[in-house]
Amino acid sequence: MKKTSNDWRSHFAPGGYGVHLFPEFEKRAKDAATEVFRVKTPQEGADVVLELARSAGARKVVSVTSPLQQAAGIEAACKAAGIEFYGDRDSIAEHAPTADIGISGVEFGIAESGSVCQDVYAIESRLVSTLPPIHIVFLDSNLIVAGISDAFEIIAKVFDRGYVTLITGPSRTADIEVVLTIGVHGPIRLVVIAVDEKP
Amino acid sequence: MAEQNRNIRKEIKEKMQQEPLQVNLGKFVERYPVLRAAAMENAGDVEALREAIKKMKADTVNRIEEIADRFEAEATKRGVNVFRAANGEEVVRYILELAGRHGAKKVVKSKSMATEEIDLTRHLREHGFQVCESDMGEWIIDLAHHRPSHMVLPAIHLSRFQVSELFSKEMGREIQPDISYMIHSARDYLRKDFLNADIGITGANVGIAETGTIVLVTNEGNARFATTLPRIHVVLMGYEKLVPKITDAGLILRMLPRAATGQLLTSYTTLIGGPTPVMVQREGRWVEETREMHVILLDNNRLKAANDARFKEVYQCIRCGSCLNVCPVYGIVGGHVFGGHTYAGGIGAILTALISGMSDFEKFHELCIGCYRCTEVCPGKIDIPGLIEELRVRAVKEKGLPFITRQLFDNVMANRKVFHSLLRAASVAMKPLASGTNKTLIRHLPLFFSGLAKDRSLPAIAERPFRDRAADVIKRPENPIGRAAFFSGCTMDFVLPDTGESIVKVLQDVGYEVVFPMGQTCCGKPVSAMGDLETTRKIARINLEAFEQVQADVIISGCPTCVETLESYGELLKDDPKWRDTAAAFSAKVREFSSFVAGEYEKQGRMQKTTGGPSVTYHDSCHLKRVLGVYTEPRRLIEAAGCELREMKDPDKCCGMAGVFGLKYTELSMKILGQKMQNIKDTGAEIVACACSGCMVQIQGGLDKQVPNVRMKHVADILAESIERRKNNP
Ligand code: SF4
Ligand code: SF4
Numbered sequence: 053m054k055k056t057s058n059d060w061r062s063h064f065a066p067g068g069y070g071v072h073l074f075p076e077f078e079k080r081a082k083d084a085a086t087e088v089f090r091v092k093t094p095q096e097g098a099d100v101v102l103e104l105a106r107s108a109g110a111r112k113v114v115s116v117t118s119p120l121q122q123a124a125g126i127e128a129a130c131k132a133a134g135i136e137f138y139g140d141r142d143s144i145a146e147h148a149p150t151a152d153i154g155i156s157g158v159e160f161g162i163a164e165s166g167s168v169c170q171d172v173y174a175i176e177s178r179l180v181s182t183l184p185p186i187h188i189v190f191l192d193s194n195l196i197v198a199g200i201s202d203a204f205e206i207i208a209k210v211f212d213r214g215y216v217t218l219i220t221g222p223s224r225t226a227d228i229e230v231v232l233t234i235g236v237h238g239p240i241r242l243v244v245i246a247v248d249e250k251p
Numbered sequence: 252m253a254e255q256n257r258n259i260r261k262e263i264k265e266k267m268q269q270e271p272l273q274v275n276l277g278k279f280v281e282r283y284p285v286l287r288a289a290a291m292e293n294a295g296d297v298e299a300l301r302e303a304i305k306k307m308k309a310d311t312v313n314r315i316e317e318i319a320d321r322f323e324a325e326a327t328k329r330g331v332n333v334f335r336a337a338n339g340e341e342v343v344r345y346i347l348e349l350a351g352r353h354g355a356k357k358v359v360k361s362k363s364m365a366t367e368e369i370d371l372t373r374h375l376r377e378h379g380f381q382v383c384e385s386d387m388g389e390w391i392i393d394l395a396h397h398r399p400s401h402m403v404l405p406a407i408h409l410s411r412f413q414v415s416e417l418f419s420k421e422m423g424r425e426i427q428p429d430i431s432y433m434i435h436s437a438r439d440y441l442r443k444d445f446l447n448a449d450i451g452i453t454g455a456n457v458g459i460a461e462t463g464t465i466v467l468v469t470n471e472g473n474a475r476f477a478t479t480l481p482r483i484h485v486v487l488m489g490y491e492k493l494v495p496k497i498t499d500a501g502l503i504l505r506m507l508p509r510a511a512t513g514q515l516l517t518s519y520t521t522l523i524g525g526p527t528p529v530m531v532q533r534e535g536r537w538v539e540e541t542r543e544m545h546v547i548l549l550d551n552n553r554l555k556a557a558n559d560a561r562f563k564e565v566y567q568c569i570r571c572g573s574c575l576n577v578c579p580v581y582g583i584v585g586g587h588v589f590g591g592h593t594y595a596g597g598i599g600a601i602l603t604a605l606i607s608g609m610s611d612f613e614k615f616h617e618l619c620i621g622c623y624r625c626t627e628v629c630p631g632k633i634d635i636p637g638l639i640e641e642l643r644v645r646a647v648k649e650k651g652l653p654f655i656t657r658q659l660f661d662n663v664m665a666n667r668k669v670f671h672s673l674l675r676a677a678s679v680a681m682k683p684l685a686s687g688t689n690k691t692l693i694r695h696l697p698l699f700f701s702g703l704a705k706d707r708s709l710p711a712i713a714e715r716p717f718r719d720r721a722a723d724v725i726k727r728p729e730n731p732i733g734r735a736a737f738f739s740g741c742t743m744d745f746v747l748p749d750t751g752e753s754i755v756k757v758l759q760d761v762g763y764e765v766v767f768p769m770g771q772t773c774c775g776k777p778v779s780a781m782g783d784l785e786t787t788r789k790i791a792r793i794n795l796e797a798f799e800q801v802q803a804d805v806i807i808s809g810c811p812t813c814v815e816t817l818e819s820y821g822e823l824l825k826d827d828p829k830w831r832d833t834a835a836a837f838s839a840k841v842r843e844f845s846s847f848v849a850g851e852y853e854k855q856g857r858m859q860k861t862t863g864g865p866s867v868t869y870h871d872s873c874h875l876k877r878v879l880g881v882y883t884e885p886r887r888l889i890e891a892a893g894c895e896l897r898e899m900k901d902p903d904k905c906c907g908m909a910g911v912f913g914l915k916y917t918e919l920s921m922k923i924l925g926q927k928m929q930n931i932k933d934t935g936a937e938i939v940a941c942a943c944s945g946c947m948v949q950i951q952g953g954l955d956k957q958v959p960n961v962r963m964k965h966v967a968d969i970l971a972e973s974i975e976r977r978k979n980n981p
Pocket of ligand 2: 569570572575629632
């Protein structure tokens with residue numbers, strides 16, 4: 053899969069990130085209407101996905117892969133639960149407009165703003181994260197940086213060309229009578245599954 | 252909006268009666284400071300951040316050509332087509348050619364002020380394009396055929412009921428006026444436009460030179476759609492969006508969402524560098540191709556501004572809209588009235604002048620009352636009222652003043668004797684009109700002559716001006732610690748002579764010998780505010796001559812606007828070899844009354860909270876607080892005078908009178924004053940104090956009608972009374 057960088061991790065400032073920043077991240081993310089689930093193992097993450105799919109009545113999932121998702125065995129779990137699953141580029145292009153859930157991975161989280169940084173150079177990553185009403189992302193809970201500046205320090209090191217988005221909550225607007233309304237063009241729900249154990 | 256012959260007074264009346272605008276804007280203006288403050292809580296040192304943004308942007312504009320070249324080179328290297336457009340016509344032509352090559356006719360747009368500026372949507376439609384405005388606010392005003400009335404919330408002037416009508420008509424079914432339902436219906440309805448579009452057009456919030464990258468900051472997700480689904484992406488951005496490095500973009504991002512909407516980051520902050528993949532259907536199969544990416548750098552007079560020593564400051568603008576959100580005038584009339592073709596508010600006046608020209612600017616620049624509120628919040632630290640004043644000066648230089656004003660300035664303002672005898676005559680003529688005590692309704696007094704006062708009561712000119720009383724109150728202390736020359740200003744001299752007396756008493760009480768040079772006249776502000784610097788210089792010379800003779804250590808004024816003007820004499824006369832040095836020495840001696848006395852009280856160990864006085868609420872004069880930076884001193888003096896200080900809501904919000912504005916736009920001025928009255932009333936204080944003679948006149952006028960049991964006093968009056976009390980009960 054095409055990426056802006058295949059090596060985000062080696063550009064984190066030593067000591068500049070860690071799970072100790074997770075509580076702050078979680079608070080800020082929730083303030084921005086993100087749903088946050090912290091789990092120990094990737095498999096527990098798969099359970100969260102299935103439960104979400106069940107409660108939302110989801111029938112169709114499009115997903116790009118990441119090491120955490122692979123470890124969680126998302127594809128097999130979905131299929132076993134009778135949910136349509138599309139994971140390769142062409143089928144994502146075909147099904148993303150009608151899928152109920154998109155699943156993808158993110159590079160890191162930002163404590164200051166509760167955002168996640170996603171490398172979406174590949175077209176399938178963007179289709180998965182923009183079109184379906186529910187967007188679920190897998191995050192390594194150890195990879196939280198403190199501030200927006202830290203995030204841009206990292207981006208400055210990896211970014212030459214490509215497409216990167218810092219996502220902070222679901223899409224929103226206040227364009228009618230200044231009333232905050234969640235769910236405009238982008239996803240209506242953003243779910244972060246933060247996994248503690250490395251796969 | 253009639254752009255040709257605007258009747259601003261009529262527009263104001265209409266807007267003030269437009270309920271949705273009043274309700275929505277009112278709600279937003281109330282909520283904004285709270286949201287902003289909450290968002291700034293974890294931003295670290297906000298002042299340092301503003302300073303860093305200002306510096307980075309100022310450095311960038313100083314080498315804008317170099318930065319633009321770098322951007323172009325880096326973007327081109329990565330496969331982007333970069334086009335530099337001199338104006339809107341060139342943009343339209345470029346897009347038409349591009350679309351022609353691809354047989355493209357369907358465009359989806361995300362929000363961009365630059366496209367508004369050049370009416371891109373209209374032009375493309377005229378050429379047969381199907382254009383979808385995908386930002387919710389933009390789509391709404393597009394359906395209504397309106398212009399945006401706010402940078403961030405373009406449809407803020409419409410109600411849910413109006414939107415529901417627009418949506419029902421467009422979607423061909425009844426859309427109930429439930430906001431959430433309306434938004435979700437629009438989401439479904441617009442989806443097809445995204446999926447079918449050939450070209451996505453976006454703006455850019457930042458353009459990064461080192462990598463030729465653009466940054467998009469959105470909440471709705473439409474810009475990500477517009478850069479993901481269509482096979483061509485066109486970016487239109489002004490040169491002011493360029494910054495050197497990715498980390499510079501990070502700097503802006505720490506501030507922009509916080510300042511714009513009180514968010515820590517918006518839902519989507521997107522960096523795009525070079526063309527990205529796109530999926531297209533070819534013969535029933537999905538294939539990946541490379542999206543064409545075009546970046547159009549729009550000049551439209553921006554580069555001219557970049558080369559103007561004063562106006563390159565506008566490059567420090569990050570288009571956050573904060574200046575609108577705190578502007579007392581904008582908060583009532585919105586951007587359709589206080590705005591030009593595209594840009595609203597004070598910064599809008601400046602951008603309009605630079606981009607569209609002076610005639611568009613001249614129609615609404617007077618709505619800026621120079622209260623400086625915007626300068627406290629602006630992330631780029633732009634001197635918005637200062638730049639507007641500079642534009643006024645340039646307009647006068649180019650076109651001259653209207654005939655009557657010219658006559659008035661030449662024959663009255665530049666001649667003290669004529670001016671003062673007219674004021675005395677006014678006192679006699681007005682007698683039957685002035686009801687009871689000194690009821691006055693004019694701030695910059697001399698405007699009384701300019702024939703603009705027809706909508707309101709005339710100011711009550713005191714029977715005996717201060718200059719006739721000076722000799723009675725001036726008593727040389729035994730061992731004076733210095734000599735203070737008192738500059739009264741017209742208002743204190745002719746309208747508030749009692750306060751003039753208080754000032755003298757307080758200065759004498761701290762041990763100064765006070766002198767009052769009789770040759771002094773108006774400070775010149777009413778004239779300089781109209782852009783006439785030549786007459787201002789003449790007035791300055793009259794004052795310099797008067798003060799040269801008294802050899803004072805300090806020159807004291809109880810009017811912050813006078814202080815500012817007197818302090819500017821040095822600069823004003825720097826090219827006048829005869830007066831240059833005198834003017835500089837004079838300006839260096841000028842002190843504002845309350846901060847000067849506070850310093851003396853401090854030195855003399857008198858700055859102690861005491862009791863026994865009345866309850867007082869304090870109004871911050873715009874200029875005293877934001878230009879001179881004085882706001883703790885008057886409060887501490889009030890407490891030292893034994894008064895109980897009760898803070899009102901928004902103590903530093905303008906009282907609504909500023910020169911020509913208060914006279915010409917009476918309803919608006921009165922509405923701003925009305926808010927002040929309510930806030931004063933709510934404190935339950937017996938007295939409202941301030942340290943500015945201009946505000947005193949305006950607030951007194953409001954109190955008389957609306958809160959008759961509260962009295963208006965200058966801090967000098969409060970101090971003089973406490974000195975009196977102390978003398979009587981030692
Ligand atoms: S100085 Fe005051 S009136 Fe003028 S733009 Fe700024 S906030 Fe508005
Ligand atoms: S002038 Fe300052 S406050 Fe106004 S939009 Fe520009 S950056 Fe924001």
